Amino acid sequence: MARDDYVRLSTFLAVFRLRIALAAALITGNAVLAVLPAFLTQRLIDDGAIPGDTGRVYALGGALLAAGAVTAGSALTERWMLARLGEEVSARMRTDLYEHLHEQSAAFFAGSRAGAIVSRLHGDVQGVRDLVTRTLATVVSALVTLVVAGAAILLLNWRVALAVLCLAPVFHVLTTRSGSTLRVLTRRQLAATADLDSMAAERLSPGGAEIIRLYGDRRREADRFRQHVHRLRDVTVRGAVLDGKLGAALTLLVALVTTGVYTAAGVLVARGSLTVGTMVAMVALLARIYGPLTALPGCRLELAAGEVCFERVREIMRYSPDIVEHEDAKPVPGTSVTFTDVTFAYPHETATGLASLKSAPRAAVTVPAGTPREILGGVTFEAAPGTTVGVVGHSGAGKSTLAHLLTRSWDIGSGRIEVGGQDVRRTQLRSLRSTVGVVTQNAFLLHGTVRENLQLARPLADENDIVDACRVAQIWNAVERLPNGLDTVLGDQGVNLSGGERQRLAIARLVLKAPRIVVLDEATSQLDNITERALLESLRPFLSGRTCLIIAHRLSTVREADQILVMRDGRVVQAGTHSQLIAAEGEYRHMSHTQKHTADSRSVGSVARNGSAAR
Known part of the structure; x- marks a missing residue:
């Protein structure tokens, strides 16, 4: 030694x-x-x-x-x-x-x-x-x-x-x-x-x-x-x-x-x-x-x-965190969200973390570091306090990366991200992450009870608070049917629940946290259209007055947003309201026609199957 x-x-x-x-x-x-x-x-x-x-x-x-x-x-x-x-x-x-x-x-x-x-x-x-x-x-x-x-x-x-x-x-x-x-x-x-x-x-x-x-x-x-x-x-x-x-x-x-x-x-x-x-x-x-x-x-x-x-x-x-709080960091002053010419590329795996914690080395295999692939290339938009911004685009367009950068899970390559008019790099991390609440597509649940998973957001939440949050997230009926209700153990990563139930439970956790800025990143992707509409309607009073960033594949999810961003290859290629984007020739209208055609095809298929069954 x-x-x-x-x-x-x-x-x-x-x-x-x-x-x-x-x-x-x-x-x-x-x-x-x-x-x-x-x-x-x-x-x-x-x-x-x-x-x-x-x-x-x-x-x-x-x-x-x-x-x-x-x-x-x-x-x-x-x-x-x-x-x-x-x-x-x-x-x-x-x-x-x-x-x-x-x-x-x-x-x-x-x-x-x-x-x-x-x-x-x-x-x-x-x-x-x-x-x-x-x-x-x-x-x-x-x-x-x-x-x-x-x-x-x-x-x-x-x-x-x-x-x-x-x-x-x-x-x-x-x-x-x-x-x-x-x-x-x-x-x-x-x-x-x-x-x-x-x-x-x-x-x-x-x-x-x-x-x-x-x-x-x-x-x-x-x-x-x-x-x-x-x-x-x-x-x-x-x-x-x-x-x-x-x-x-x-x-x-x-x-x-x-x-x-x-x-x-x-x-x-x-x-x-x-x-x-x-x-x-x-x-x-x-x-x-x-x-x-x-x-x-x-x-x-x-x-x-x-x-x-x-x-x-x-x-x-001895390994210093990649994301550190600035010595003059201040609390979040407001709820507006602004991205200004933001670029980002995920670094190569050899450039981060400890080599001894990575995969075991394989003989005769050399992986060149190469140049990191650009994920975002000059993204600019603003979400005013209390407004909702929808973000749509095909897979790999960089939509989820916006949520990672907003909470400083990763740091941007260049540009500026502001919350309340203050650069997130000069904002206290604890204040930033208590202000912003995120629900991701792959909702992670701990191996514990329903109650324990929900109380991660608010440890002192009482029974009434928890039940109210579950009702808002349209999950209470499912929780009541569990063997021990709120005290039912969910298993590793919530294996005992369906994908849609895990997402709604994660949304209930978000409701308990009650952040001033809400990010829903494909948070309803595993719900059918009817359940999704009922959930969004139930969430309306909760989201009112909060700044929201809703990331989705289905355009119906963001239809009523104050502003919709259409992303492709890490860039915003269109921006506007639903009616404005539908009226204009572009990516959004093409996506709308594609999704409508897909929905119509499913409806025709459903009718055909029902008719065949009737005969």
Whole structure:
């Protein structure tokens, strides 16, 4: 881990410094207590058992029991404190990371895999938690135990102490060589886990599972998943084998030195140069020393894994949002909407977000960045306060992009967008997004109850507010028919509702929010004409007095708008009222004739089917 990484980690942990200090004190105390029984045993044997002093034996035996009880209580307290500290560290880090992710723009999420993001939020944060509460705690305990036990052996017999200390350089060389290899393996393991999680999250979502059932080959999908699983398996096994090899080498070294120490101590006792009690104490202390000696190399490997996890978390935390609020940003002053010569092109996926969160690299495939395709080319229009502007055009004309730019989900390439006469780039983001309410064609619903989805717009909304909003959106009858009404769980992305019901529920959420500017982006596209007309009529009182931008394919949806914009290839090619555009030769009249012909064809087909059924 680089020096600045340690600085950043210590800065983050500064909030917990008191608890860390208490935990370190307990760890140090437990390490000292672990050495005490060896000296008590030496005195019990040399001063009590061998001379035949039973009183001293009982006294020292009681002292051993008391030391054991204190050690057990202290160890339990240490375990509780470390567990508590670890969970609070991970909770703080997860919350910070979650909040930082929500500050990112749409561009960040457009090219990132959801599974890879969740992997950082869960697996990597857990790795940092283990680094702080398990690895570092073990290192402190091992170092203190080595110092105390080493000093004790040095007092008992300096020759034996030197023999034990000779192991240190060998241990260092072995762990240093293994640590760099394990760091690479850990990166690969975390990347493989993210790929596996991403595929599972996508393929096992309601929509993904349905697509696989309808269009996919289950065997092919299973083979792809198996490849990801095997990739994770292979890198995990390599790490385990590396750890096993290191453990075996250390165990062999410990066995060789232990044999030598036991033999030497036995000879010294036989010659009378060493007491039996001292020999037993040295054997006990030797066990205390070899425990940390074998643990520290493992800690070094765990430290390498923890470093990788922290670097991956910090990689996201260092990524600055593409959309930032100007230091002099002000609240929205009004409800007029003005686009002036606005241009925009979605950037290439390599130009935004983090490469490590994008799709896994494929061998021998190089995708050139190229020039971003222009989506909007000099769009200019104005929506006065309280007026409705309709936007129509064929798919890909750039209609929905207007809504993304108005809320600053993306920033424009050039030109100017004003709300209330103020540039949105100098407007407070919170104020802008509370002023503008958007319902998109693909209405997103969370895996929760109807009530929870609606209260996203207004958390304190009561039952009457929710019911009124549902009635305005023409969805209350459908909600009443659900098993538990407002408390019915909708499933992932509202899978238990039809497309039209999801759209109307999203509109009810908009009504609860009651924004001053409303954007309906194909918000009724999945409704039939009759239901759509009833909904728009019901929305009329709510929309009255609000500035509205209604984006639609069906011209009937925007027929009564104060102004209608016709877009083609990212430009406004016509503008006017319905009657003006119908009277003029152009795109709008052509679209009107096309849609009318399509509707007539459907009507004729319906009559023919009914007549056939009657016969």
